[in-house]
Amino acid sequence: TQGVSSAASDVYKRQERNVVMKKSILGVLKWIILLMLAIVMLVPFFWLISSSLKDKTQFYSNPPVYFPIPMHFENFVNAWVNIGFFRAILNSLVFALTFTIIVVFSSALAAYGFSRFKFPGKKVLFVILLLSMMLPTQIMTIPLFLMFKKLNMINTILPMLLPYCLGVPYHIFLIRQFMNGIPKEVDEAAKIDGCGTMQIFFYIIGPMSKPTLIVSALLNFIWAWKDVWYSNIYLGKPERQTISVRLLSLIGDKSVEYGQMMAATVMMMLPVILLYFCAQKYFDEGITITELK
DSSP: OHHHHHHHHHHHHHHHHHHHHHHHHHHHHHHHHHHHHHHHHHHHHHHHHHHTTOOHHHHSOSSOOSSOSSOOTHHHHHHHHHTTHHHHHHHHHHHHHHHHHHHHHHHHHHHHHHHHOOOTTHHHHHHHHHHHTTSOGGGGHHHHHHHHHHTTOTTSSHHHHGGGTTOOHHHHHHHHHHHHTSOHHHHHHHHHTTOOHHHHIIIIIHHHTHHHHHHHHHHHHHHHHHOOHHHHHHOOSGGGOOHHHHGGGGBOSSOBOHHHHHHHHHHHHHHHHHHHHHTHHHHHHHHHHHHHO
8 A cells, every 4th residue: 555655655756856847848938938029129229229329331332330439329319309309309209298188088979989888780880990090090191181271270289189179980990998897887977977978987987997098098199209100291390300200311313321320319219218108007007908898
């Protein structure tokens, strides 16, 4: 009996060691894969920073220069002066913040309607909304430009804001999915306490949807911050242009100021990176909760 129990114990220990070894191997493989993916993601950032410190000869050298010596920090100063960086950053900030507030507010209101109310044609309208995400926005560029030109709105940010005052389909869908997970009993309790429809939205459903609203705000801010297409079409005057458009001024007819362009891109990225790190907790939480919903 003791021999049988001892043999069974040895078999169990071997199985346990095998399980632990498999977990260890899988853990090591997981970290190796994650490290490789991190390197792939970080290489463009490294090349961007390295390129921002090069002169023209270092750009075209063969083999490539990864660690430029000497480092040309004057690229940052020249880029700041040549493209009017401070004014361009202010233009981008005004546009990105205004765009974000308009889109998040309007999308949240639309999502609230789709999530909490019943009305004729609701499902059909929502399907049309989802199908509209498949249409490229560029197909409306010419009609919108001609319309806004007749309204004398060119060289202002209004043409880039007005088409989004009724919300953006993707963000309506994102926020609606989160609101669907909020029990309807919350609305009923609020109505018993005397809250109206908009009071429920502003004081109950809105605050409860904070994680996904922050995710929507971050995505919209980043999109507006790096937008080139609409900014380049509607903002012709240099003093009105955003930073993403002013970068194009470094592309000449016969040469490109690559060092200055890379330096300006590094400076352009800093506010977005800082914003993400400040709101990372809410961003991760909102993405996770929305997926679960």
